[in-house]
Amino acid sequence: MPDLRVARTTLSLFGCVEAGGTKFVCGLGTGPDDLQLTHIPTTSPTDTMEKVIGFFREAGSLSAIGVGAFGPVDLRSASPTFGFVTSTPKVDWKDFDLAGTLQRALDVPVGFDTDVNAAAAGEARWGAGRGIPDFLYLTVGTGIGGGALVNGEVIHGLLHPEMGHIRIPHDLKEDPFPGCCPYHFDCLEGLASGPAIQARWGVPASQLAPDHPGWALEARYLAFGLATWVCTLSPQRILIGGGVMQQTRLFPLIRQELLRLLNGYIQVKAILQDIDRYVVPPQLGSRAGVLGAMVLAEHIYRNPSARIGAPLAGADAWR
Ligand code: ADP
Numbered sequence: 460m461p462d463l464r465v466a467r468t469t470l471s472l473f474g475c476v477e478a479g480g481t482k483f484v485c486g487l488g489t490g491p492d493d494l495q496l497t498h499i500p501t502t503s504p505t506d507t508m509e510k511v512i513g514f515f516r517e518a519g520s521l522s523a524i525g526v527g528a529f530g531p532v533d534l535r536s537a538s539p540t541f542g543f544v545t546s547t548p549k550v551d552w553k554d555f556d557l558a559g560t561l562q563r564a565l566d567v568p569v570g571f572d573t574d575v576n577a578a579a580a581g582e583a584r585w586g587a588g589r590g591i592p593d594f595l596y597l598t599v600g601t602g603i604g605g606g607a608l609v610n611g612e613v614i615h616g617l618l619h620p621e622m623g624h625i626r627i628p629h630d631l632k633e634d635p636f637p638g639c640c641p642y643h644f645d646c647l648e649g650l651a652s653g654p655a656i657q658a659r660w661g662v663p664a665s666q667l668a669p670d671h672p673g674w675a676l677e678a679r680y681l682a683f684g685l686a687t688w689v690c691t692l693s694p695q696r697i698l699i700g701g702g703v704m705q706q707t708r709l710f711p712l713i714r715q716e717l718l719r720l721l722n723g724y725i726q727v728k729a730i731l732q733d734i735d736r737y738v739v740p741p742q743l744g745s746r747a748g749v750l751g752a753m754v755l756a757e758h759i760y761r762n763p764s765a766r767i768g769a770p771l772a773g774a775d776a777w778r
């Protein structure tokens with residue numbers, strides 16, 4: 460461990476926030492080896508933000524803050540509601556100005572993106588996406604979300620990708636569970652998120668027996684998603700994290716299903732021969748989101764003229 464007291468005199472101190480539905484993970488530091496974390500429960504915006512702001516005020520002078528947030532969020536830089544959480548089912552947080560609240564209270568530049576885009580940025584910089592300009596980061600937890608790096612930049616597009624809400628084949632005879640997405644019922648998230656596993660089988664995913672047929676079904680559903688993204692985004696690697704993927708036995712099942720679904724059509728060595736290195740866990744584990752938020756902070760600090768949340772310029776921004 461380097462002497463961080465010395466390092467910090469020359470490096471910028473960044474604040475980072477992974478804003479989640481159950482907790483805000485707040486970090487202070489200069490990089491992965493110098494990161495002090497605190498967890499603040501997600502209650503009302505007033506209460507939660509007061510604690511978050513208090514944590515950063517105690518730190519003294521910050522160069523910038525980065526936020527990776529649960530969404531949907533508004534990332535359109537010209538929008539009057541840029542930096543807001545928008546249509547979330549969490550009613551208290553609907554239309555809440557998350558980035559602006561931090562910026563006004565702390566008077567520092569705030570970089571802002573979705574939680575999964577931030578995690579992808581973190582993995583690109585320090586994790587399993589290093590040196591790979593086109594990869595996909597997927598999380599399978601309370602929800603399912605994906606962040607894609609294409610040519611070294613995360614995709615925003617019209618809003619931002621909502622990969623968990625794609626449609627996948629659902630054989631109601633084999634799996635009569637109707638799905639639990641409040642918008643689409645049996646979209647991917649509605650069929651394969653942690654809450655979907657619990658609702659279908661009546662036990663939390665963490666307690667479903669290792670030999671339960673539910674795992675094969677889960678792997679198949681996730682592989683449907685992966686096959687879609689292989690054929691649309693053509694990622695050079697796919698990282699899958701989130702609470703459900705703590706069941707590491709899913710990885711070989713997903714790889715096998717993905718190969719079966721693609722059926723030899725995508726003729727590349729990475730898939731045909733090196734699938735074990737193609738579909739992998741993230742390397743930053745539970746710190747991917749908060750470290751990704753640090754990448755957002757660093758980016759806005761280095762590009763002060765960029766409107767917060769403006770598209771990141773070039774692959775070098777991530778490395
Ligand atoms: P969040 O999505 O809220 O950020 P997580 O990624 O930890 O948080 O996802 C929580 C979901 O993951 C819950 O639905 C839970 O059932 C599931 N989960 C957590 N731990 C495990 C585990 N060890 N095995 C299977 N599922 C798990």
Ligand code: ZN
Nearest residue numbers: 624640643646
């Ligand atoms: Zn849905």
